[in-house]
Amino acid sequence: MGQVLVAICSESEVMAKTLTDAYLVLLLAATIHGTDAAVRDTAKRCAKTLPRSKRHVMYQIVDSKEPLRLVFHIAENLD
Numbered sequence: 001m002g003q004v005l006v007a008i009c010s011e012s013e014v015m016a017k018t019l020t021d022a023y024l025v026l027l028l029a030a031t032i033h034g035t036d037a038a039v040r041d042t043a044k045r046c047a048k049t050l051p052r053s054k055r056h057v058m059y060q061i062v063d064s065k066e067p068l069r070l071v072f073h074i075a076e077n078l079d
Contacts (some may be wrong), residue, residue, distance in 0.1 A: 019054045022046040023074065026061070030071045039067040 016022035022043075029042040040062050047058035064070045 016046040016049045019050065019057065022050060022054075022058060023071075023078065026071045027075055030068055034068065036066065036068045039071050043067065 016025050025046055026039060026042055029038045033039075043058045043061040047055045047062070050058065061067045061070055
């Protein structure tokens with residue numbers, strides 16, 4: 001199971017087609033790695049695969065001073 005989660009988060013495997021997919025990938029990165037750098041790098045990769053109209057959310061995470069905290073805050077407030 002752990003190897004599967006790592007494969008999902010690896011650089012070549014991130015294929016977030018929707019914002020929901022991107023949130024899931026970000027939560028996995030935050031949970032597995034637990035660092036701002038990992039979340040920031042994952043958000044950058046996800047932004048490349050999202051439609052332009054949805055990328056601004058990923059860029060807000062990248063530009064955040066505490067991206068890890070922001071991702072958990074977003075997760076708590078998802079409907």
